Amino acid sequence: MEQEIELADEVPAVEWLNNDDQIEQLDLQTIANFNFNRVSSDEIIYQKKQNKCKMVGKYVMGDKLGEGSYGKVKEVLDSENLTRRAVKILAKRKLRRIPNGEMNVRNEILFLRSLKHKNVVELIDVLYNEEKQKMYLVMEYCVCVLQEMLASAPESKLPLFQAHKYFVQLIDGLEYLHGQGVIHNDIKPGNLLLTLDDTLKISDFGVAEKLELFASNDICTKGQGSPAFQPPEIANGHDSFSGSKADVWSSGVSLYNITTGLYPFEGDNIYRLLENIGKGVWSIPEGLDPLLTDLLLNMLQFDANKRYTIPQIRNHIWFNSSPIDTGNRVFVPPLKGDVSRSSTVLPYLESYHYESRQNNVYFTEHDLNEAEELARQQQMQDSSSSSHQISKKNSISNDEAYSTRESSDINKKRRTKKKFISCVSVKKLTHCRQS
Amino acid sequence: MPLFGKSQKSPAELVKALKEALKALETLKVGGDKKAEKAQEDVSKNLVSIKNMLYGTSDSEPQTDIVVSQLAQELYNSNLLLLLIQNLNRIDFEGKKDVAQVFNNVLRRQIGTRSPTVEYICTKPEILFTLMAGYDHQEIALNCGTMLRECARYEALAKIMLYSDEFFNFFQYVEVSTFDIASDAFSTFKELLTRHKILCAEFLEANYDKVFTHYQRLLNSENYVTRRQSLKLLGELLLDRHNFTVMTKYISNPDNLKLMMNMLREKSRNIQFEAFHVFKVFVANPNKPKPILEILLRNQDKLVDFLTRFHTERSEDEQFNDEKAYLIKQIKELKPIQSDGTSQSSQQQ
Incomplete structure (x- = not known):
């Protein structure tokens, strides 16, 4: 449960002195009295924010799943049919700061609306809030991003059988996209989502391009994808390139990445990186499956004309093989300690229906400091006497609503604790503003 | 045991x-x-x-x-x-x-x-042919259907089925009066025609005349479901870039255009809507053959009028409205073929 603090009283704004004359006019007495008051830490009182149940349209908002430059992604629950969904929240204010931001979003909506395939993420609904200048893209709920799973895996790579399973689905989805005249332009593990039943979904069509219905080739000009996944022709700054071959290249880099945990091209900075891609020299780590190596060699072929097409990938022997299940599959990593990634909307609904509004929870800065101190001690003791600690922690708040799990969370993670500092209500002091 | x-x-x-x-x-x-x-x-x-x-x-x-x-x-x-x-x-x-x-x-x-x-x-291959013939027998049709679709996942087997004479029996199977069998047959039919893109495109190109003569019958079927499903599949096939050659061939035939224009006026709004997605390809074609251009020109005013009033309740569907506006503009701007014989299309080239 996310814990936030609400401002209990409105603190009057401080009036700033703008010029010397004003200061001179001030009663010296006032200035003499104007000093910093020390406040005892147990006099600073925080109030635990209620899990406020918020609705957008017919969707009940849950916790944040991720965040990008465009805004947040939150989990939601469709209140009409109780399905889990994810919502991408786009603030116009933020979009303006990103080059082509608003264009890209328009693009994405347009593409997703017209696409329907098992391996392409489905856009369910688009909501606008004119007042807040926000846009909500409601999409299928996916349990995790492939990138996230990779990061949690040993050596940041997946066993071959699992990588194969995802790669086949990636090619299925890509073949469909190309058939619809859509070039994705930004294939990478960070844009591949996984559902609960292990289906891969291609997402993020922000920089995708649509080919003209009657275009006889697939020449693209944009190439705004992620640098590490771009083909040499883009790295070398060609004005136009074959879109489908560019997607094949990025899929090749992705395959390389998920099977080895490495990138074929690296560089200290983006210029070095692009320079290295432009040269097109890369190597296969030792011990990689020879059939897979062969496929990678053909997908990461420098010359786009010689590079494999999707039908060629489909006919490749590794694609058609089924690597043996070695029993070491990587699972979806836990989110905030929750292994099963259960719905984050439910706590909001529970507090909405079962917690009375008067049931406010207060705790002081002193409590928090103590808790932090305890946590530090606990770390030093290497959690040898954990039971004793927990009982102490519980004493921080006598309120029942303040559950054991939450309080121990504060103790364990200093980061969580810091969130409390941002909003405070200050007792006794009326003219002082906490910074 | x-x-x-x-x-x-x-x-x-x-x-x-x-x-x-x-x-x-x-x-x-x-x-x-x-x-x-x-x-x-x-x-x-x-x-x-x-x-x-x-x-x-x-x-x-x-x-x-x-x-x-x-x-x-x-x-x-x-x-x-x-x-x-x-x-x-x-x-x-x-x-x-x-x-x-x-x-x-x-x-x-x-x-x-x-x-x-x-x-x-x-x-x-008799195994496959026997399975396909299973659609003739009500009591085993659905069992054969599940096995056939599993076979269709493999390109080699799909190829045998597509290129067999028995494949053309599907044009009857999808129309049989027993609804569950007809729709099962249709999903197998669709799987065969869409699963392996290159194989399907080659098959359709090689057997264009035969396939589309048969297909025409489905589009004219008396059975509403057959008409609607086959029209939808037609749209999917033509708008898939893998079938580019087939699409250009299809949209150069004036009979096909006439059929779509008639379907635009069908009673069922769903069929109208599906027909729109095929019709738009004829209009968007930058190189319209003479007969196609003539039909469009003959009906220029009527089409503009018709499209302006076409499915106006779909105001939410941005893409549809964009496409409709594009078509109206295209049709309005159509120029008659000039007396020296150069058509609009050749000027564009």
Whole structure:
């Protein structure tokens, strides 16, 4: 449960002195009295924010799943049919700061609306809030991003059988996209989502391009994808390139990445990186499956004309093989300690229906400091006497609503604790503003 | 299988027993005859044993790879798969489902990069033809359908089916009066025409005339569902870039344009809407052949008027409205063919 603090009283704004004359006019007495008051830490009182149940349209908002430059992604629950969904929240204010931001979003909506395939993420609904200048893209709920799973895996790579399973689905989805005249332009593990039943979904069509219905080739000009996944022709700054071959290249880099945990091209900075891609020299780590190596060699072929097409990938022997299940599959990593990634909307609904509004929870800065101190001690003791600690922690708040799990969370993670500092209500002091 | 005592039969024994029972069943008439009943029972019993070997049961795991591969080998050698399908109508209800399950499991089997059952069926295409003919028989149509779609996932098998004469029977199967069979046949039909993009595109190009003469009948079918489904599939096929050549061929034929214009005026709004997505391709074509251009010009004012009032309630659908506006603009801007014979299209080139 996310814990936030609400401002209990409105603190009057401080009036700033703008010029010397004003200061001179001030009663010296006032200035003499104007000093910093020390406040005892147990006099600073925080109030635990209620899990406020918020609705957008017919969707009940849950916790944040991720965040990008465009805004947040939150989990939601469709209140009409109780399905889990994810919502991408786009603030116009933020979009303006990103080059082509608003264009890209328009693009994405347009593409997703017209696409329907098992391996392409489905856009369910688009909501606008004119007042807040926000846009909500409601999409299928996916349990995790492939990138996230990779990061949690040993050596940041997946066993071959699992990588194969995802790669086949990636090619299925890509073949469909190309058939619809859509070039994705930004294939990478960070844009591949996984559902609960292990289906891969291609997402993020922000920089995708649509080919003209009657275009006889697939020449693209944009190439705004992620640098590490771009083909040499883009790295070398060609004005136009074959879109489908560019997607094949990025899929090749992705395959390389998920099977080895490495990138074929690296560089200290983006210029070095692009320079290295432009040269097109890369190597296969030792011990990689020879059939897979062969496929990678053909997908990461420098010359786009010689590079494999999707039908060629489909006919490749590794694609058609089924690597043996070695029993070491990587699972979806836990989110905030929750292994099963259960719905984050439910706590909001529970507090909405079962917690009375008067049931406010207060705790002081002193409590928090103590808790932090305890946590530090606990770390030093290497959690040898954990039971004793927990009982102490519980004493921080006598309120029942303040559950054991939450309080121990504060103790364990200093980061969580810091969130409390941002909003405070200050007792006794009326003219002082906490910074 | 008894819990104690008798040890489990080996794959070879099972296959042999099943084959004998099937042979008996084939020669005997079902019903009344005790012997026939006995044969049917034996078939079902042995099928269950084979199924359990492959899938396991609630309290036993599936058999080891060695046993399964022995079983598969016996199935190939004894030609039992074909025999099972040929006699599918004689097997009881549960048994029919078991046949499909066994068949699909064995089909999916892989050894390294090879799929032995796919290779085996390639050498015995009768299996596929018998399965396709299954749509003629109500009682086994759906079982055959599940097996066919599993086969269609493999390019080699899909190719055999597409290029066979039997494929064209699908144009009848999708229209049969039994709804569940017709729609099952349609999903198999669609799978065959869309699954393997390059194969399908080549097939459609090579057999363009034959396929689309048949297809025309589906579009003119008296059955609403057939009309609607086939129109939708047509749109999907034409708008898939893999079928670019087929699409350009289709939209140069004035008869096809006339048909779509008529379908735009159908009673059903769903059909109107699907027809719109095919019609738009004719108009968007930058190189319209003369006959197409003439038809559009003849109806220029009427079309603009018609499209302006077409499905105006879809105000939410941005893409549809954009496309509609684009079509209206295109049609308004159409120029008649000039007297010196240069058409609008050749000017553009």
